Amino acid sequence: MNFSYYLQLLIGGVSNGAMYAIIAVGWALIFSILKFSNFAHGGTMVCSAYLGLLATRIIGANLWLTLAVAALCGGLINILVELISFHRLRKSSKQVLLFFVSSITMGMLLQNLVTLRFSGLFYSYPNFFKQRFFRIGNISFDISNFMMLAIAAVILGILILVLQKTRFGMAVRALSVDPRTTSLMGVNVDLVVLATFFIAGALAGVAGVFVGIRTILSPQIGSMYTVKGFMVAVIGGLGSLNGALFASLILGLVETAFSVILGTSLAPVGTFFFVLIFLFLRPQGLAGVFAMEKA
């Protein structure tokens, strides 16, 4: 019993981590390139999750189509987010905290629009899977969790490849170091930023669908889970993409471990001290390189 018990716990921890990962990857993308956090991420997530739901209701979309619809909607919403809450600020202000103010208000606005339309009933996605889980002996595996982790990892791999190997990636990386010089080099900075936001929004859309599959849809899922995304993105190494993935998994496992040691109720206290000690021992984050700091 003991071995399978711990194995099941391990799986639970990983699956929690997978959810953090899929939220945090989009978050970390913005953070690593633009050096600020987009707190409207949760708003984009919940909006596209509900739009994905509409797709399943109206055209009976399957999982992949729903993911595509949600990703597309998320991308478009995030472009709006960039235009409304970041575009002018990026030019006129160096205050990173203003980005926070602007984006958190935008997130609130998005969540409120969802609340206006969809309050009154909880919704959930239809069952996309013929068999949602499989069991080996005593241990059960949830397919959607593993899919979530796999998708987060694959997207991350692709992102890293694109960033390292393509011209677009080069432009993005240059932008993250110095936007002014980059634009002098003939790169259309606005376009690159918009593209980045589109990708991050698409990731938020995918995350929204998976969080919706894991629980049920309520207008609050955005604000409930995104703070974790922020935590992970920062702990992961201030904008390192792969750091965020590992930080998600570690946070998921640590939380599960503390749930067992301290009881589920006091687990956040343990996690808090873990994070504190971790930040002290490794102030550069998991990824190990200091990102450039915008004063």
Add this chain to the structure above:
Amino acid sequence: MKKLLVAVLTLVLAVSLVAACGQPAKPTPTPPPAPTKPAEPTAQPTPEVKEPIIIGGITDLTGNGSVLGTAVARGWELAVNDINAKGGILGRPVKLIVYDCRSDPQEAISLFKRLADVDKAAIVVGPPFSNVGLAVAPVADEKGLVFFGQFGDPRCMLGEKLDSLHPYMFLVQPSAIQTGIIGGAYPFEKLGLKKAAVLVAEDHAYCVTQANAFLDYAKKVGIEITTFQKCKIADTDLTVQLTAIKNSGAEFLFNACNTQLLVVATNQMYQMGMDIVQCGSLDFSYPFATLVSDPKAASRIYFPVNLDMEAPHLADVTAAYIAAYNEKPTPKSWIAYDTILVTKAAIEKAGSDNRAAIRDALENISGVKCLITDDFRIDPKTHMPLGLGMYIYNIENGVYTNLGYYVPEYLKQ
């Protein structure tokens, strides 16, 4: 570029405004049918100018409890529309003023004062959130205005030690304590299960009250509690708790969680191959069974509801609800509808919209025919409804079945 951007910004904000305005399902209170038609110079006696009776409402429309709060607001609105269509109360039209408290007790207190002083409400109906009831209770007494709601926590009516009475606080549904006992007694008395595990959402007031009531009951009748597990509303993975429950040898699980966690727990229990009986509260009712990932997962579940969900007299209200809001009502909406019906009866019994008279009438009200029951009565000692029938529902493979009226032996004594 700058000008273009300004234009885009303005446009987008305008669009979002319009989008928000154009929501069909906006639970704003409908204005009453024009109370005073300009008297036409005819031979007929001119209709008397009639002031509307004002019913205030406090609920959550945009905060963390917006889903339940909106369902409740719609129930009120529907009932008020029906009453107005049939000629109002005491021949006067009814005006419903609903305010959004965002589940914030501080804001709820202010809103209650506003309804009392500015809007001159005759009575205020309340949301299914105990924290709002607890915070408002002293203010309701101070203002001498009835607050009649779906709070689960009996402390709203009876004070923190349950030994005093807030004269102006009333409850329309069975308290979380009653629900906890009835829900937990069924597997013990009827199914003969003796070992229970408890899972509670510790940051949800209703769930905690209900779980404490069950623990109390279990101790008295000798149900063995194998394990007591806590979770949080934002949890999406309950492996730790469920594994502990699985290994504890429990025969049934008292699941004191909100809808969201019930879905997560039920899905995961199914995946982990746990086929023990679950019991709990109203939160298992519609739409719960439609939310789980596989209908087969929603099995062996027993929970009490204070109304017969298939009763023919619900059909009209249900149809009207779907027509108005394009969504199916939940029991929360039906109970909200009833709140207004009982309010109407109380005002009629009081004979005016005098606040104290309404309070006195409500305290001793009986025999009100509403959706929940044909004979709604309030216990003057507790301000909670008396003898509300609790129907036990069973879910097997996602299908709800009414197992009939049930009062535990424990409560009969």
Add this chain to the structure above:
Amino acid sequence: MSATYLSYLYSFLIDNVLILMIGMLGVYVLTGLTGMFSMGQAAFMAVGGYAAAMLSKYLHMPLLVTMPAAVLTGTLFGFLIGLPAVKLRRDYVAIVSLGFSEALVAFLNNTASITGGALGLTAVPKYTTRPMIIVIFVLMILFIWNLKNSRFGRECIAIKSDELAAASMGIDVARVKLLVFTLAGAISALGGCLYVHTTTYLDSAAFGWTQSSMWIVMVFFGGVNSLTGSVFAGIVLGLIPEIFRFSDALRIVIYCITVLFIVNFRPQGLFGETELDRKTIKRIALAVGRFFKRVFAPSQAQEAEQG
């Protein structure tokens, strides 16, 4: 616009807006003055609130005891959380305070037998009156005003502008930051004390990260360096959802759009760096006077200008 409505707005302004704004003043010291970013500042309000609530409820202490006790508790927690937070990078302060607020909620829920947890603590004695809240509020503003114009305040602003330069000028950055963190905790805790003695009810869900972030929004809306601006913004943003109450659906939308417009088109905030002090008021009065002169007696004004 009836008299009862206005008197209601007045009571709302004091009972809801001003009390939460005392919590916001903590954020002003922390973020507006020193440039640190705390996403869990509301937790300190909860700390103060619980300290005051439990002392007055269980030990029947009067306000004269509970208020200093709440402030002391806030100071203590501010110090304890500040100790590690100021040693870390700026970005991590937000994480640490956020983690603290989550841990605090978990702790409260776990000690429900004393703190009430999610069920809440009822029947806390009501000690406050509206004039008292106003007086405390004004005193806090005067205190922070003096702080801002003191040597310590200038050190804070120096740290906000450039930490490295401030250090090279001989400012002990870690010490100043720790002091500010502690002070912010104390101020927010005072707000919590007033909150609980006004509402007489407290539960663990009251002070989440959304409240903390709303405070940061207020500080920036008013003008980061301007105390009077932040206060003005706090009042405006606190009242907007209430004034637009006739449309429950749209009031939050209106709130968000207002903030977005200001942030976009006046990123320095409403007041920018300007304080509404004697000099500014005089300037405004002069400008208004000139304007009226020009409107009502254009010829005279012209003559005056020519002469």
